[in-house]
Amino acid sequence: xxxxxxxxxxxxxxxxxxxxKRREEIARELRAHVEDFASSARLEGHGEGEIExxxxxxxxxxxxxxxxxxxxxxxxxxMVRLAIFGLGTVATAAAVSAxxxxxxxxxxxxxxxxxxxxxxxxxxxxxxxxxLATVAAYVGLLSLENFFQSRRLPKSMAVLVSISxxxxxAFALAGERAIFLIFGCANxxxxxxxxEFLVSGKSRLVAATAYFGLFGxxxxxxxxxxxxxxxxWLVSWAIMGVGYHLMTLIGAFIGRELSGRLPQP
Amino acid sequence: MPVxxxxxxxxxxxxxxxxxxxxxxxMYGYEIFQEAARRSANAxxxxxxxxxxxxxxxxxxxxxxxxxxxxxxxxxxKYYSLTSSGKKAAREYERQWxxxxxxxxTVLESQ
Numbered sequence: 001x002x003x004x005x006x007x008x009x010x011x012x013x014x015x016x017x018x019x020x021k022r023r024e025e026i027a028r029e030l031r032a033h034v035e036d037f038a039s040s041a042r043l044e045g046h047g048e049g050e051i052e053x054x055x056x057x058x059x060x061x062x063x064x065x066x067x068x069x070x071x072x073x074x075x076x077x078x079m080v081r082l083a084i085f086g087l088g089t090v091a092t093a094a095a096v097s098a099x100x101x102x103x104x105x106x107x108x109x110x111x112x113x114x115x116x117x118x119x120x121x122x123x124x125x126x127x128x129x130x131x132l133a134t135v136a137a138y139v140g141l142l143s144l145e146n147f148f149q150s151r152r153l154p155k156s157m158a159v160l161v162s163i164s165x166x167x168x169x170a171f172a173l174a175g176e177r178a179i180f181l182i183f184g185c186a187n188x189x190x191x192x193x194x195x196e197f198l199v200s201g202k203s204r205l206v207a208a209t210a211y212f213g214l215f216g217x218x219x220x221x222x223x224x225x226x227x228x229x230x231x232x233w234l235v236s237w238a239i240m241g242v243g244y245h246l247m248t249l250i251g252a253f254i255g256r257e258l259s260g261r262l263p264q265p
Numbered sequence: 266m267p268v269x270x271x272x273x274x275x276x277x278x279x280x281x282x283x284x285x286x287x288x289x290x291x292m293y294g295y296e297i298f299q300e301a302a303r304r305s306a307n308a309x310x311x312x313x314x315x316x317x318x319x320x321x322x323x324x325x326x327x328x329x330x331x332x333x334x335x336x337x338x339x340x341x342x343k344y345y346s347l348t349s350s351g352k353k354a355a356r357e358y359e360r361q362w363x364x365x366x367x368x369x370x371t372v373l374e375s376q
Contacts, residue, residue, distance in 0.1 A: 011314070029294060029317060029343050036295035036340075065314025072322045 004034045004055045011062050015069035018080040026069065085143045092251045093135040097128055100243035104236055111232045126180075127240070133184025134191075134244060137164065139251050141188050153196060157189050191248050205245045212241030270308070272315075279319045280328075281362050282309065284347065284355035287329060291346035293336070294320065320345055328354050 012027040034055055041051045059065065070077070101124070105115035137160060144156035164185035171178035190211060194204045216237025220230055228236075286292065286300050298316055301309040323329045328351035335341050347355065 025343075026317065026321075032293070032340065032342055033295050033298070033317075040295075040299075059314070061314065065318075068314050068318035069321070072318045072325065 003052060004059070005031065007056070007059050007062055008034070011059070011066045011069070014063070014066040015073070016066075016077055017069060017073045018076050022073070081143060081146070085139055088139045088143075088251060088254045089132070089136045091254050092139060092247055093132045095250050096135060096243050096247045097131050099246055100127070100131065100239055103239045103242065107232070107235050107239060111229070111235075113232075129180045130183055131243070131247075133180045134187040135184075135247055135251065137184040137188035138191060138247060139254075141192050142251065153192065157192075160185055160188065187244060191244055195248060204248070205242065208245040209238050209241035212237045212244065216240075275315070278362070279315060280323065281355070281358040283319055283323060284328065284351060284358060287345055287347045288352065288355050291344045293342035293344050295342075297345070323351070327351075 008027050008030045011030065012023045015023060015026065017023050017026070037055060037058065038051050041054060046054070101119060105119055108115045108117065108119075140163075141156050141160050144159050145152040148155045164181050168178040168181045171181065191208060194207050198204045198207060213234055216234050217230075219237075220233050282301060283297065286297055286304070292300065294317060297320070298311055301311065320329065320331070324331050324345070327348060329345045330348055331343050331345050333341055333343050336344075
């Protein structure tokens, strides 16, 4: 019953169930059903061709069949997606932080300051939080896009903004610093928009560097003056731009690698 | 003449139907499929992939147990049986079902 085997394989594959063992078990159970159905039909005197048609008729909506299984196993799929989001965020944030801090340490040397002086500062802790928030928002945006069939980016952005606002309010109510959440959300939306509207990687790199350079200039103007010169300050922010551009490449790669193993319903 | 039952209408009764069939003893998928058709004089024919996802849902809810074993016919099949919570749920669903159908019947007959 090759036709039924192909149909069953399609149902199991498109059920979106993360566990391969479970998908194989479903296929095995459906094959057993077809075997019993065919045996009964033979006993009733039906011919092989007719039995095949009857079997195919009993699987007349394979997509609906798979969707019913997908609904039953929706929690398992959500857990796997959450794990992918967590792993993707941690791995990308670690890689981006390593690159940004190494480049900033190099730049510090160029400006005649000891790298330890730059890296040990409170600024580094704030920067690490900003990187984590931006990576989480960016990887989150990529994950959210999987949930929509049409107008994926605007819908995902709307959800991300809502989540960020709710989290920021919760942080503010708890008396904690919340600006990094808004900063991360804005960065993720900007960087994802660049990917959508600028085809060339070089243009995206230039745009990201300029965007963070402008951010740096703004903060230099509004924040209390530190001992850092404007040029060193701008270089530090431009490095952040390069780091975030790198994040879009690493984040997309890790996300693709991890979610590529998850069957889509 | 057989009546085509609306999918949404069928959805609400499928758990009760499966729990009720399994309260008579353990069965595998095709047996349930046949028993449902036989006991309802072919009114219930599981189509559109409702039977197996519904069984898996009951298994996940802990209302049925499922084990693979070789049956009397020498074939390996996945046998479903009610757990103690499944037995309790079967009685409770049946009570609710009787109450609901009684109420619906009263409304329909009052028109």
